[in-house]
Amino acid sequence: DAGVTQSPTHLIKTRGQQVTLRCSPKSGHDTVSWYQQALGQGPQFIFQYYEEEERQRGNFPDRFSGHQFPNYSSELNVNALLLGDSALYLCASSQGLSASYEQYFGPGTRLTVT
Amino acid sequence: AQRVTQPEKLLSVFKGAPVELKCNYSYSGSPELFWYVQYSRQRLQLLLRHISRESIKGFTADLNKGETSFHLKKPFAQEEDSAMYYCALSGLKVGNEKLTFGTGTRLTIIP
Numbered sequence: 001d002a003g004v005t006q007s008p009t010h011l012i013k014t015r016g017q018q019v020t021l022r023c024s025p026k027s028g029h030d031t032v033s034w035y036q037q038a039l040g041q042g043p044q045f046i047f048q049y050y051e052e053e054e055r056q057r058g059n060f061p062d063r064f065s066g067h068q069f070p071n072y073s074s075e076l077n078v079n080a081l082l083l084g085d086s087a088l089y090l091c092a093s094s095q096g097l098s099a100s101y102e103q104y105f106g107p108g109t110r111l112t113v114t
Numbered sequence: 115a116q117r118v119t120q121p122e123k124l125l126s127v128f129k130g131a132p133v134e135l136k137c138n139y140s141y142s143g144s145p146e147l148f149w150y151v152q153y154s155r156q157r158l159q160l161l162l163r164h165i166s167r168e169s170i171k172g173f174t175a176d177l178n179k180g181e182t183s184f185h186l187k188k189p190f191a192q193e194e195d196s197a198m199y200y201c202a203l204s205g206l207k208v209g210n211e212k213l214t215f216g217t218g219t220r221l222t223i224i225p
Binding site: 048097 | 118120146157158159160163165200202204205206208209210211212213214215216217218
């Protein structure tokens with residue numbers, strides 16, 4: 001099991017563009033969470049998907065949207081990119097919504113907005 | 115609002131010396147507390163969690179509800195402990211399971 005995988009590894013976009021990041025959860029996991037980690041900061045929760053629905057959302061604008069597919073994989077979409085969106089985007093998966101389930105993190109996608 | 119504070123961005127400790135990484139939190143209710151670690155060129159991974167009350171790699175953490183702290187401790191530091199450490203919390207109630215992280219402490223063990 002490769003664990004949580006994310007693609008692409010790195011991405012460079014221009015202000016105003018749109019980007020899609022992808023995540024495949026660990027085998028047996030059905031819940032996916034997305035985090036943004038700016039340089040020198042801890043990960044910040046963006047949203048969480050379970051049963052193909054957004055279950056929780058952090059303090060991020062509507063420009064950030066997501067999707068979960070029937071195979072539990074997930075996408076994070078960011079529209080109208082700003083310079084401040086440059087960050088490492090982490091995906092984490094778990095066996096369910098409960099805090100008792102350990103979250104397993106992927107290696108991240110490094111997004112640079114110029 | 116839930117918040118996690120790690121007051122030290124950097125911490126250097128000699129090999130064999132005790133280690134303590136500080137973590138304070140703010141949460142209305144009963145949170146679950148975690149320590150995550152990221153070794154060089156590896157992904158973020160769970161080190162330990164309060165509910166398990168385990169000692170992992172010699173590390174322990176005690177939840178002090180009065181002081182709202184969850185400090186990470188190890189009696190004798192080893193070189194392989196050098197890493198980035200993040201304290202995090204989540205709520206236990208349905209609908210509030212998101213993880214809130216601190217800004218992290220980079221621990222360097224001096225040989």
